[in-house]
Amino acid sequence: MVNDLETKYNFRVVEKKWQQRWEETGAFKVTEDPEKEKYYCLVMFPYPSGNLHMGHVRNYAIGDVVARFYKMLGYNVLNPMGWDGFGLPAENAALQRHIHPSEWTWANIKKMREQMKAMGLSYDWSRDVATCHPGYYRWTQWLFLQLYHHGLAYKKRQAVNWCPSCATVLADEQVIAGCCERCDSDVIKKDLEQWFFRITDYADRLLEDLEKLPGWPEKVKLMQENWIGKSQGAEMKFTAENGKEISVFTTRPDTIFGVSYMVLAPEHPLVEELIQDKAEAGKVREFIARVKKQSEIERTSAETEKEGIFTGAYATNPLSGEKVPIWVANYVLLEYGTGAVMGVPAHDQRDLEFARKYDLPVKVVIQPIGDNLDAATMTEAYPEPGAMVNSGQFNGMDSEVARLKITDYIQEKGLGEEKVNYRLRDWLVSRQRYWGAPIPIIYCDDCGVVPVPEEDLPVLLPEDVAFQPTGESPLLKAEEFLKTTCPKCGAPARRETDTLDTFVCSTWYFLRYCSPRESERAFDPEEVRYWMPVDQYIGGVEHAILHLLYSRFITKVLYDHGLIPVDEPFTNLLTQGMVLKEGAKMSKSKGNIVSPEEIIGNYGADTARLFILFAAPPERDLEWSDEAVDGAYRFINRVWRLVQHVLPEIKDDKSQFDADSLGTVEKDMRRIIHRTIKRVGDDIKKRFNFNTAVSAIMELTNALYHYTERTNKVNGVLREGVSTLIILLAPFTPHLAEELWDAIGGEGSVHDQKWPEVDQDALKEDELSIAVQINGKVRDHVKIPVGLKGKDMEKVALAQPRVKELIEGKELTRVICVPDKLVNLVVRESKTKKAK
RNA sequence: GCGGGAGUGGCGGAAUUGGCAGACGCGCUGGACUUAGGAUCCAGUGGGUUAACCAUAAGGGUUCAAAUCCCUUCUCCCGCACCA
Numbered sequence: 031m032v033n034d035l036e037t038k039y040n041f042r043v044v045e046k047k048w049q050q051r052w053e054e055t056g057a058f059k060v061t062e063d064p065e066k067e068k069y070y071c072l073v074m075f076p077y078p079s080g081n082l083h084m085g086h087v088r089n090y091a092i093g094d095v096v097a098r099f100y101k102m103l104g105y106n107v108l109n110p111m112g113w114d115g116f117g118l119p120a121e122n123a124a125l126q127r128h129i130h131p132s133e134w135t136w137a138n139i140k141k142m143r144e145q146m147k148a149m150g151l152s153y154d155w156s157r158d159v160a161t162c163h164p165g166y167y168r169w170t171q172w173l174f175l176q177l178y179h180h181g182l183a184y185k186k187r188q189a190v191n192w193c194p195s196c197a198t199v200l201a202d203e204q205v206i207a208g209c210c211e212r213c214d215s216d217v218i219k220k221d222l223e224q225w226f227f228r229i230t231d232y233a234d235r236l237l238e239d240l241e242k243l244p245g246w247p248e249k250v251k252l253m254q255e256n257w258i259g260k261s262q263g264a265e266m267k268f269t270a271e272n273g274k275e276i277s278v279f280t281t282r283p284d285t286i287f288g289v290s291y292m293v294l295a296p297e298h299p300l301v302e303e304l305i306q307d308k309a310e311a312g313k314v315r316e317f318i319a320r321v322k323k324q325s326e327i328e329r330t331s332a333e334t335e336k337e338g339i340f341t342g343a344y345a346t347n348p349l350s351g352e353k354v355p356i357w358v359a360n361y362v363l364l365e366y367g368t369g370a371v372m373g374v375p376a377h378d379q380r381d382l383e384f385a386r387k388y389d390l391p392v393k394v395v396i397q398p399i400g401d402n403l404d405a406a407t408m409t410e411a412y413p414e415p416g417a418m419v420n421s422g423q424f425n426g427m428d429s430e431v432a433r434l435k436i437t438d439y440i441q442e443k444g445l446g447e448e449k450v451n452y453r454l455r456d457w458l459v460s461r462q463r464y465w466g467a468p469i470p471i472i473y474c475d476d477c478g479v480v481p482v483p484e485e486d487l488p489v490l491l492p493e494d495v496a497f498q499p500t501g502e503s504p505l506l507k508a509e510e511f512l513k514t515t516c517p518k519c520g521a522p523a524r525r526e527t528d529t530l531d532t533f534v535c536s537t538w539y540f541l542r543y544c545s546p547r548e549s550e551r552a553f554d555p556e557e558v559r560y561w562m563p564v565d566q567y568i569g570g571v572e573h574a575i576l577h578l579l580y581s582r583f584i585t586k587v588l589y590d591h592g593l594i595p596v597d598e599p600f601t602n603l604l605t606q607g608m609v610l611k612e613g614a615k616m617s618k619s620k621g622n623i624v625s626p627e628e629i630i631g632n633y634g635a636d637t638a639r640l641f642i643l644f645a646a647p648p649e650r651d652l653e654w655s656d657e658a659v660d661g662a663y664r665f666i667n668r669v670w671r672l673v674q675h676v677l678p679e680i681k682d683d684k685s686q687f688d689a690d691s692l693g694t695v696e697k698d699m700r701r702i703i704h705r706t707i708k709r710v711g712d713d714i715k716k717r718f719n720f721n722t723a724v725s726a727i728m729e730l731t732n733a734l735y736h737y738t739e740r741t742n743k744v745n746g747v748l749r750e751g752v753s754t755l756i757i758l759l760a761p762f763t764p765h766l767a768e769e770l771w772d773a774i775g776g777e778g779s780v781h782d783q784k785w786p787e788v789d790q791d792a793l794k795e796d797e798l799s800i801a802v803q804i805n806g807k808v809r810d811h812v813k814i815p816v817g818l819k820g821k822d823m824e825k826v827a828l829a830q831p832r833v834k835e836l837i838e839g840k841e842l843t844r845v846i847c848v849p850d851k852l853v854n855l856v857v858r859e860s861k862t863k864k865a866k
Numbered sequence: 867g868c869g870g871g872a873g874u875g876g877c878g879g880a881a882u883u884g885g886c887a888g889a890c891g892c893g894c895u896g897g898a899c900u901u902a903g904g905a906u907c908c909a910g911u912g913g914g915u916u917a918a919c920c921a922u923a924a925g926g927g928u929u930c931a932a933a934u935c936c937c938u939u940c941u942c943c944c945g946c947a948c949c950a
Contacts (some may be wrong), residue, residue, distance in 0.1 A: 032896090064899055199929090207946095207947080231868080241877080242869095248871095249869095249871070249944085252869065252870065252945085253946080255869085256868090257945095257946080259946095261949075266932060281949095281950070288888095294948090329948095333947095333948095334948075359948095360948090361950095362948085362950080363948080363950090366949045366950080367950065371949095378950075380948060417883090437883080452950075453949055542916065575945090644878090644890085644891070645878060645891090646878070646879070650872090650879095651943085653877090655877080656893070657892050657893070658877090658878065660892080661891055661892055664891095664906095666889080667905095714881080719880095721879070721891095722880065722889085722892090724883095724890080725890035728891075729889080800885095803886080805930075806885095806929095807931095811886080843928090846885090846930050846931075848931095851886080856886080
């Protein structure tokens with residue numbers, strides 16, 4: 031179309047122009063500046079899959095608004111970006127396409143960087159980091175050594191989660207409902223020797239310090255709390271016939287007299303010993319073999335029927351002296367507590383079901399107040415507190431009291447001890463895959479496990495390796511890599527061939543951003559002191575446990591050893607919702623993907639950003655709408671046309687106005703301008719409600735259109751309005767704002783402008799409209815002077831003709847006056863009823 | 867089962883401290899401009915017999931006043947899931 035250029039904003043040209051300009055001028059480069067207050071804005075760095083998806087766009091758009099906004103407030107803003115470069119997809123892609131994981135990853139990084147640049151994000155690209163770069167993973171390995179030297183990294187043999195499809199072990203956190211979080215295959219247990227991080231040492235602090243994080247969503251804190259799963263109770267020693275002690279963990283020591291059986295996990299080491307000379311031995315072994323064959327899901331699903339078998343052995347209750355049968359059952363987990371539990375059917379629903387199924391005795395030891403449980407007929411366990419019965423010397427006590435007394439008693443008598451248990455397990459960090467940071471450990475026949483000396487880092491990942499997933503680390507086949515010499519004795523030795531879980535790499539990247547090119551250390555402590563902690567972290571809720579818990583853990587470890595000055599990495603956390611289409615998460619299999627590249631190509635980055643920020647508040651899921659994208663595009667053009675339209679009037683308008691002597695139309699306009707400044711600022715800073723911030727800007731735009739029709743005076747107000755509009759838009763639609771700022775003859779970059787201050791005087795109103803209610807229903811509106819109160823408001827309200835009419839003949843019983851809001855007249859039918 | 871969140875027009879969503887429900891946008895309707903309109907501008911748009919009234923998942927309660935607070939129920943989403 032011929033006149034397209036005159037009526038339409040040419041985003042293609044403009045966006046490219048400013049992106050280039052920003053890059054040339056280093057507009058978003060930052061350095062430590064002690065004079066300025068810092069603000070560290072961080073979005074979760076992506077896995078370089080090669081393609082930006084809408085979830086990324088949302089994440090980065092939000093982060094960019096925050097970063098640009100704080101920059102305009104005068105903060106020294108660190109807004110970095112990087113690449114979580116290691117991981118399985120690179121290997122899978124490599125196998126499919128016959129391209130080296132490294133090559134694939136770096137090509138993806140390049141591609142994604144271009145895509146991000148096309149979004150106009152204000153990153154300091156000179157600080158980007160890639161976890162798969164030797165200059166980075168060298169320090170990931172260093173981190174491993176720190177943990178190793180402090181006894182927080184250790185190797186042990188244990189039944190671990192194994193994904194047959196990925197051919198590697200998984201951390202507990204990577205197993206979702208018994209399936210691999212990546213490929214959804216059933217996870218099986220394998221007995222393997224693996225490296226762990228002792229995160230359980232930090233369980234209590236990770237739990238308690240959640241209180242230090244008021245800027246985190248409750249939901250995330252609760253998820254972490256549940257994951258850590260602290261429970262207070264006691265361990266009590268039962269004695270088997272053969273004299274062996276069997277400890278059980280219980281949160282309810284007060285029910286100890288109600289124990290009618292005990293259950294061991296099938297893998298419990300004492301089982302074999304107990305059954306050896308029993309007639310039941312064969313059947314028990316058979317049962318155990320069968321349970322072990324069950325997959326993780328079958329085994330641990332709550333729906334799975336509880337199954338057990340009697341071992342033929344008995345144990346003695348340390349308090350009552352009673353003999354109870356010892357069973358083995360599928361629902362008892364070796365990994366939790368002691369791998370043995372006491373069965374108290376009367377007071378635990380699960381135990382009751384088990385007891386009824388196998389006809390085990392039920393014994394009531396706590397009676398609810400004012401009720402009497404019948405052990406023979408009860409179908410629901412009673413888990414609440416009550417009065418102790420059938421419990422020897424503790425009879426008659428309140429069970430809550432008895433819980434403490436019994437704990438004290440067993441402790442005194444050496445029958446057990448108070449104990450806290452956690453669901454959190456140590457973090458399994460080794461992986462039998464190629465594309466990860468090699469674990470810096472050497473095995474020497476004489477010296478044993480020897481850590482690689484720090485000066486020998488990095489342990490380089492060899493390039494020339496066949497990396498088919500075989501279940502063993504591909505590095506085993508890399509002779510050159512495998513063979514080395516012992517750093518201690520110089521004898522021939524071999525390297526550890528497992529690589530680190532990629533989640534290790536991402537536990538500290540926010541520290542690396544502070545001094546990304548530091549070659550002598552993982553990070554420069556001074557830079558870290560300046561920038562840390564992260565003021566605002568933004569990302570998907572799917573990392574609520576894994577990444578966020580691990581990062582908190584590593585931060586605490588580094589803090590404890592004096593390496594960093596903060597013990598929590600992220601002060602404020604924003605978890606954004608998903609981007610949906612047709613009510614479902616965008617995915618290849620569903621075919622409901624909208625490609626960011628396409629949207630940016632057809633509408634421009636500003637439109638993409640604006641739509642995504644406007645469509646929903648950030649925590650909520652966002653439903654994609656092509657029509658709403660059109661709307662955002664239309665708005666951008668509408669702003670552009672407004673500015674083109676008024677350009678002649680405002681371009682060289684240097685006129686000053688005396689705010690007090692302006693006319694009503696001008697004053698009204700200025701009120702809207704300053705109200706918008708306030709709203710947009712509050713919405714970003716206090717509430718993260720970008721959608722309402724955008725709507726306020728739209729209202730300002732509408733008001734300015736309206737204003738231009740009512741005034742043609744060059745009096746400075748129009749210029750104030752338009753330049754404010756442009757500045758307020760800058761964090762949301764940076765290219766448009768920069769272009770228009772330039773067009774109206776603004777000085778420098780719009781992104782270097784100070785966020786406008788609210789002129790309190792401009793907000794003031796002489797008059798406003800309030801509601802007049804009768805019995806709580808709005809019946810009229812009336813203009814009154816601002817600040818009018820009580821009786822004066824009442825008088826005005828009662829003087830309204832419509833009001834008079836409506837309360838005619840009724841009795842006014844009460845008047846509620848809310849200044850500047852409303853008057854509520856409470857009336858009732860007059861007692862002396864008049865005929866109509 | 868336990869824990870958390872949500873439910874408001876045809877749609878996405880506003881309502882910040884209990885104080886005028888539906889801001890803003892989409893869609894729709896009408897008009898203007900026009901050779902044309904899938905551009906733009908203007909006006910209208912919860913329901914309703916157009917004025918009473920009814921409307922924030924349903925029902926009840928507190929209050930002068932409730933989307934907002936309390937109780938009961940329903941639906942959807944997310945997390946954990948035999949943790950003793």
